[in-house]
Amino acid sequence: MNLNKKFQKLVVPVLLAAGFAFLNERAIAQESEGYPKKPNFIIIFADDLGYGDLGVYGHPTIHTPNLDRMAVEGQKWTNFYVGASVCTPSRAALLTGRLPVRSGMASNKSRVLFPNSANGLPLEEITLAEQLKTVGYGTACIGKWHLGHKEEYLPTNHGFDYYYGIPYSNDMDLTRKLEGPTGYWDLWTKEYKDLDITDFNVPLIRNTTIVERPADQHTITRRYTDESIEWIKQHKENPFFIYLAYNLPHVPLFASEEFTGTSKRGLYGDVVEEIDHNVGRIIATLKEEGLADNTIVVFTSDNGPWLKTEISGGSAGVLRDGKGTTWEGGMREPCIFWAPGSIPHKVVMDMGTTMDLFSTFSNLAGATMPTDREMDGVDLAPVLFDNGKSPRNAVYYYRGRDLYAVRFGAYKAHFITQEVYVSNPKRVEHDPPLLYNLDVDPSERFDVSEKFPEVIAEIKELVRKHNAKMVKGPDLLALKEKAK
Amino acid sequence: MNLNKKFQKLVVPVLLAAGFAFLNERAIAQESEGYPKKPNFIIIFADDLGYGDLGVYGHPTIHTPNLDRMAVEGQKWTNFYVGASVCTPSRAALLTGRLPVRSGMASNKSRVLFPNSANGLPLEEITLAEQLKTVGYGTACIGKWHLGHKEEYLPTNHGFDYYYGIPYSNDMDLTRKLEGPTGYWDLWTKEYKDLDITDFNVPLIRNTTIVERPADQHTITRRYTDESIEWIKQHKENPFFIYLAYNLPHVPLFASEEFTGTSKRGLYGDVVEEIDHNVGRIIATLKEEGLADNTIVVFTSDNGPWLKTEISGGSAGVLRDGKGTTWEGGMREPCIFWAPGSIPHKVVMDMGTTMDLFSTFSNLAGATMPTDREMDGVDLAPVLFDNGKSPRNAVYYYRGRDLYAVRFGAYKAHFITQEVYVSNPKRVEHDPPLLYNLDVDPSERFDVSEKFPEVIAEIKELVRKHNAKMVKGPDLLALKEKAK
Numbered sequence: 001m002n003l004n005k006k007f008q009k010l011v012v013p014v015l016l017a018a019g020f021a022f023l024n025e026r027a028i029a030q031e032s033e034g035y036p037k038k039p040n041f042i043i044i045f046a047d048d049l050g051y052g053d054l055g056v057y058g059h060p061t062i063h064t065p066n067l068d069r070m071a072v073e074g075q076k077w078t079n080f081y082v083g084a085s086v087c088t089p090s091r092a093a094l095l096t097g098r099l100p101v102r103s104g105m106a107s108n109k110s111r112v113l114f115p116n117s118a119n120g121l122p123l124e125e126i127t128l129a130e131q132l133k134t135v136g137y138g139t140a141c142i143g144k145w146h147l148g149h150k151e152e153y154l155p156t157n158h159g160f161d162y163y164y165g166i167p168y169s170n171d172m173d174l175t176r177k178l179e180g181p182t183g184y185w186d187l188w189t190k191e192y193k194d195l196d197i198t199d200f201n202v203p204l205i206r207n208t209t210i211v212e213r214p215a216d217q218h219t220i221t222r223r224y225t226d227e228s229i230e231w232i233k234q235h236k237e238n239p240f241f242i243y244l245a246y247n248l249p250h251v252p253l254f255a256s257e258e259f260t261g262t263s264k265r266g267l268y269g270d271v272v273e274e275i276d277h278n279v280g281r282i283i284a285t286l287k288e289e290g291l292a293d294n295t296i297v298v299f300t301s302d303n304g305p306w307l308k309t310e311i312s313g314g315s316a317g318v319l320r321d322g323k324g325t326t327w328e329g330g331m332r333e334p335c336i337f338w339a340p341g342s343i344p345h346k347v348v349m350d351m352g353t354t355m356d357l358f359s360t361f362s363n364l365a366g367a368t369m370p371t372d373r374e375m376d377g378v379d380l381a382p383v384l385f386d387n388g389k390s391p392r393n394a395v396y397y398y399r400g401r402d403l404y405a406v407r408f409g410a411y412k413a414h415f416i417t418q419e420v421y422v423s424n425p426k427r428v429e430h431d432p433p434l435l436y437n438l439d440v441d442p443s444e445r446f447d448v449s450e451k452f453p454e455v456i457a458e459i460k461e462l463v464r465k466h467n468a469k470m471v472k473g474p475d476l477l478a479l480k481e482k483a484k
Numbered sequence: 485m486n487l488n489k490k491f492q493k494l495v496v497p498v499l500l501a502a503g504f505a506f507l508n509e510r511a512i513a514q515e516s517e518g519y520p521k522k523p524n525f526i527i528i529f530a531d532d533l534g535y536g537d538l539g540v541y542g543h544p545t546i547h548t549p550n551l552d553r554m555a556v557e558g559q560k561w562t563n564f565y566v567g568a569s570v571c572t573p574s575r576a577a578l579l580t581g582r583l584p585v586r587s588g589m590a591s592n593k594s595r596v597l598f599p600n601s602a603n604g605l606p607l608e609e610i611t612l613a614e615q616l617k618t619v620g621y622g623t624a625c626i627g628k629w630h631l632g633h634k635e636e637y638l639p640t641n642h643g644f645d646y647y648y649g650i651p652y653s654n655d656m657d658l659t660r661k662l663e664g665p666t667g668y669w670d671l672w673t674k675e676y677k678d679l680d681i682t683d684f685n686v687p688l689i690r691n692t693t694i695v696e697r698p699a700d701q702h703t704i705t706r707r708y709t710d711e712s713i714e715w716i717k718q719h720k721e722n723p724f725f726i727y728l729a730y731n732l733p734h735v736p737l738f739a740s741e742e743f744t745g746t747s748k749r750g751l752y753g754d755v756v757e758e759i760d761h762n763v764g765r766i767i768a769t770l771k772e773e774g775l776a777d778n779t780i781v782v783f784t785s786d787n788g789p790w791l792k793t794e795i796s797g798g799s800a801g802v803l804r805d806g807k808g809t810t811w812e813g814g815m816r817e818p819c820i821f822w823a824p825g826s827i828p829h830k831v832v833m834d835m836g837t838t839m840d841l842f843s844t845f846s847n848l849a850g851a852t853m854p855t856d857r858e859m860d861g862v863d864l865a866p867v868l869f870d871n872g873k874s875p876r877n878a879v880y881y882y883r884g885r886d887l888y889a890v891r892f893g894a895y896k897a898h899f900i901t902q903e904v905y906v907s908n909p910k911r912v913e914h915d916p917p918l919l920y921n922l923d924v925d926p927s928e929r930f931d932v933s934e935k936f937p938e939v940i941a942e943i944k945e946l947v948r949k950h951n952a953k954m955v956k957g958p959d960l961l962a963l964k965e966k967a968k
Contacts, residue, residue: 052802058542059802060562060816061833061923068831072556078544264833264894264923311924318536318543318801332544347552349545349748410748439545439748440795 050305052317066280080335097358104473120148129159293341350390534789536801550764581842588957604632614643627729777825834874
């Protein structure tokens with residue numbers, strides 16, 4: 001056995017390459033004083049991945065070496081939030097930089113859009129793609145859309161030059177007959193192995209045309225990545241923005257032959273490890289194409305783990321509860337920023353949200369922020385590139401159209417809590433609100449409302465100001481088309 | 485702002501230094517075919533630190549850059565266990581390589597040793613220090629002992645050339661009068677800020693002499709480290725073994741002035757971050773002294789978080805329950821192996837235990853394993869240094885003198901479960917046992933005993949064989965001395 005050869009082959013090149021990459025990029029960075037100018041942006045958005053599902057976020061049996069390395073080379077954010085705890089509103093928040101209740105992508109009657117939904121993200125909304133196009137970016141949306149499957153609402157009508165993907169969740173267009181009231185849940189917990197891609201007749205769309213139905217979900221993660229890589233190679237001469245939204249690890253779980261049965265965590269782990277592998281392919285492409293020094297990659301997920309699907313769902317790690325709720329497990333996500341040319345390594349405990357990407361990237365690209373509407377993002381550049389603090393001091397946790405909780409600094413007040421994915425979910429209004437110190441008590445175990453009435457008063461004042469400026473859009477999720 | 489300077493100053497040197505360290509060490513490693521010969525060993529043992537309490541194990545607000553870096557340069561083990569879920573038996577297991585019920589350091593009447601306990605670790609037991617002394621190692625125990633405070637049982641009578649530390653838990657020798665049945669717990673949850681080091685009249689011992697009482701716990705982490713560094717410098721010419729057992733983050737929590745109030749996680753975080761900083765000092769010393777290529781450092785903890793102490797206790801992250809129980813949170817710990825000269829980076833999901841350190845280190849040092857007694861460790865070298873699998877396929881979870889649970893491969897069977905730290909803890913015997921697949925379900929949420937009777941049969945056969953060879957020592961923890 002020759003250990004040295006192993007070191008030489010495996011470890012040394014990684015370390016040296018990383019070290020030298022920084023050295024080489026010094027020259028480039030030195031040219032521009034200040035933040036990077038017109039870098040490329042790649043947002044990689046997983047589906048239903050929990051806070052605790054990556055190695056570097058503490059999962060004991062899911063192996064994610066590529067994302068772990070990105071976190072070590074770049075920034076691991078530990079207090080990063082999405083705009084809602086379910087798919088459609090969370091995606092609307094990311095792309096518009098606004099709370100989804102403003103755009104109408106939030107409802108108390110329908111959590112998300114369905115294949116028979118009549119509406120989509122209104123065309124009056126400005127997406128990050130439209131914003132970046134104003135300053136000459138090429139834009140591609142690859143993957144799950146879920147902001148309206150009718151042609152007028154597809155990505156190509158929302159600022160993306162190109163679209164390739166499944167327009168909604170991969171569990172929709174179910175062709176199998178469900179039995180009994182728990183039939184849907186039984187799919188994931190009892191009969192999982194019997195499922196086939198033909199049970200989910202979801203379309204795969206290129207631009208506005210269906211090119212495959214049912215989409216072969218076994219290969220969908222790899223194919224989204226192939227498309228992204230090809231698109232990068234074709235568009236690398238100009239600044240670009242790719243929104244790469246994997247449909248997985250949302251149920252149904254399908255992995256390719258190469259990954260099926262390889263993870264200790266079972267099929268869920270196979271699927272996450274396949275995503276990790278494919279994220280690694282994106283990073284490798286950026287390096288090969290000489291783009292690593294001028295591209296910012298962000299990896300995060302749309303909402304917390306779908307706990308109700310049991311072992312077919314993920315884990316929120318130390319955080320409480322999951323998808324669909326306004327507990328931390330529902331809305332706090334892993335988030336890794338990677339840009340070896342400009343983003344220095346650190347673990348960031350400041351607050352950020354997906355809505356902040358709109359403001360941050362707009363400013364870096366030189367695009368003018370909209371002034372005719374209320375925006376909910378802040379510019380994270382001082383934290384990303386420098387030793388500054390995040391300008392964000394609050395997070396608003398909406399469920400449907402109602403404000404359930406507010407985080408202000410370390411403290412989070414729950415005004416309403418409600419169960420989810422049960423029949424007759426119990427909804428409780430709290431006055432005084434439940435109060436948790438999330439820095440000290442990230443699992444929301446110890447209500448300290450009695451100890452800190454002054455914090456509650458501050459948060460109530462914040463809510464008053466927030467509500468005063470809040471103009472809610474119409475409920476655009478509820479209206480369904482008649483069955484044909 | 486000049487970003488390049490920042491990169492150059494902060495990131496590049498770390499990466500390059502690490503890369504070159506490997507290159508330099510090639511020469512050394514090439515000399516010896518196979519595993520390292522007679523390396524130095526440093527075991528750093530924290531107290532009551534939970535599986536989820538380090539950054540690299542997923543804690544969102546505890547900043548542990550030194551341990552995180554060790555995990556990236558070395559190996560992060562995610563299925564590493566201790567020999568018991570409380571202090572005394574866990575420490576006995578580590579030092580003897582045997583389940584504590586064999587040595588008598590396990591009891592159903594007293595969880596651990598107390599300042600009025602009559603006994604200690606029997607002198608007939610062979611400690612890892614004694615073992616390494618047979619092949620010429622210098623040995624030092626610095627920190628918490630908790631295997632008998634009477635002179636005959638102190639480290640200097642158990643194979644250590646040198647001892648400096650508090651001989652038991654830092655919450656013992658309580659001088660404050662407790663009020664009511666919850667008085668002890670109130671200390672941590674209600675009156676914490678009032679506590680002073682004089683409330684805990686614990687002695688600090690050098691070799692066998694008390695040198696300070698009460699020990700100044702504010703500076704104890706730093707002083708243990710100072711002593712270790714000094715001892716390394718004095719003994720670096722010959723192979724050495726240091727067992728550095730920090731008394732913290734066990735309650736009472738005391739940090740130095742430099743660290744108090746600096747962590748987002750509150751005092752518990754301050755204390756863990758101070759340990760992280762001091763571990764970094766050990767690593768820096770090894771590098772400065774040219775010992776990094778020939779020293780194996782292991783960092784782990786004695787048992788899971790003491791959940792009953794609320795925010796004064798740690799977190800088991802994704803794992804269930806904590807200290808005192810045989811759920812995963814009680815006995816699975818963070819474990820980082822670091823030895824840039826010989827241990828290549830990987831995340832290890834194989835099983836290991838603290839008892840395996842005895843066998844592994846004995847073999848590396850060339851010491852002959854005892855043959856006159858049952859040993860419970862395996863040699864982890866194939867995993868540490870090569871691409872081999874861990875020889876360990878089972879873990880036995882004892883509580884006191886009884887076997888509560890057994891892990892075999894991915895499956896864990898609970899034959900008994902019992903509450904802890906409540907009055908009249910409920911004890912439940914399970915037949916069939918509860919069965920969890922820990923790889924797929926690390927939080928022990930889904931009992932699969934009905935689905936896998938054949939696995940239960942296998943585990944029962946394993947238990948039968950285990951019991952057939954088990955010779956339990958006398959209960960040495962129960963006997964107390966009369967009050968003077």
